[in-house]
Amino acid sequence: MTIPAPLVDRLRSRGWRVTPQRRAVAEVLVGDHVHFTAEDVHERARAAVPEISLATVYNTLGELVAMGEILEVRAARGPVRYDPNVHTAHHHLICTICGKLLDVSPVGVEKVSLYGAAAHGFVIDDVDVTFRGRCPDCAPAGSAF
Amino acid sequence: MTIPAPLVDRLRSRGWRVTPQRRAVAEVLVGDHVHFTAEDVHERARAAVPEISLATVYNTLGELVAMGEILEVRAARGPVRYDPNVHTAHHHLICTICGKLLDVSPVGVEKVSLYGAAAHGFVIDDVDVTFRGRCPDCAPAGSAF
DNA sequence: GCCTACCTTAGAACAGTTCCAAACATGGCA
């Protein structure tokens, strides 16, 4: 799997030097419905650049977030998850027991809003819906709850 | 400010020994629209029990969360916020710049849902809506965005 | 091909939280 050319172009046009490390990190985050931790990314990036440091992974992830190429998901205890799916608006469903994290597109989200005074004068940039529950493995069919 | 008697009763009926430390922590969390960090709670609990340790604050907060008396809010980087407002369903509005966190009751939330297959077999326990934006102090009126 | 600004590195530092084992105190019971 290789970086989509447009991404490399966007990176270059932001003044990035395209280094093997940054390429490796960006490659890991190709593909949607993926929610990797920095450690996950580090592990996978090492396949391409074995000596890549965790610091560089964090630096690169931070830069990608700052330029809107990926999103941070802080839904639960534990490390931040990085989400490359910025192109299709979506929300998350998380198992409070095992931590499994899935993309979802709930109905009705577009109607949720904060009118006038309810917005407390904020400029609202986005809305984030998180469903919490128990996945099939953690709440077997027929369980009391 | 003192603990509402019903809370003490609920705690006792769950087999809790009612110690000065637990009382102090519970007292801090009386009142709604409050979102304290463990440090905040520690500071305030010390007014009643100067020698209370941070470990006890964490223990007690964990217990209160486990018994559903308070909620954890992990909306942003930084420490978890503890929210005693479990009695009225509500959501949150957070300033991505200064971290200000407010309770909101957006319209349309009750219509948000994950039907059938969209739930991926999960038993859904609750839904959490977080609005992210910039507060009046951080995005002064008239700013470009 | 050179040079310089930018990038990467290992490891130390840091923030937030949990763990630990020893001292302590609540509340059931005599």
Add this chain to the structure above:
DNA sequence: TGCCATGTTTGGAACTGTTCTAAGGTAGGC
């Protein structure tokens, strides 16, 4: 009322996740 067993508290160490630092390395403009 006083005693005791068990649950609770404590300070500090340990731990996890993330950021910082300063020294060396390299992309890419010329």
